[in-house]
Amino acid sequence: NAGVTQTPKFQVLKTGQSMTLQCAQDMNHEYMSWYRQDPGMGLRLIHYSVGAGITDQGEVPNGYNVSRSTTEDFPLRLLSAAPSQTSVYFCASSSTGTPDTQYFGPGTRLTVL
């Protein structure tokens, strides 16, 4: 049982490039979320999914795209990277619709030059 896995761990992009951050969980959780963590700002919700085929926007969705074709995977796409997207990105999953324990991946540290 690997929990929540994220790849890559580190990534450097140039402005305007696109990329996909991968997230997978093996706990059969329905709920999955993407957060970004910036110094002094805690974690902010980018997008979330309540099940396969269902996604919705969080607090800071601009510049990001998501899809959920399977229960296990929830990739985050950066369409055209900008320096403002330099951050640490965390994927999380939880099993129920009530605010239950979220299980976090180890994070992806992204730098956009």
Place this chain on the structure above:
Amino acid sequence: AQSVTQLGSHVSVSEGALVLLRCNYSSSVPPYLFWYVQYPNQGLQLLLKYTSAATLVKGINGFEAEFKKSETSFHLTKPSAHMSDAAEYFCAVGSSASKIIFGSGTRLSIRP
């Protein structure tokens, strides 16, 4: 709307001293409240959670938190700090799995 405020971005205590990390929340519905801990270069892991049962919640590693509705607070405490407690701590409030708001975090340092 929900919000959470963590008082103090950095707290430093001596080893063996009391740890007190402050969290105040705002919620229009009965809140679910959480404390998470983040060790360097790792993801967050749950310390404890309040879900409207007992107001005093015990978590892992000797931490506990008390829900005080009248003060809209959920402060985290530990009687005796250990060097291994050095980390960043996040308070969070939620009304659903997709609406969990995190505070800005408090970095805890432990002095030998």
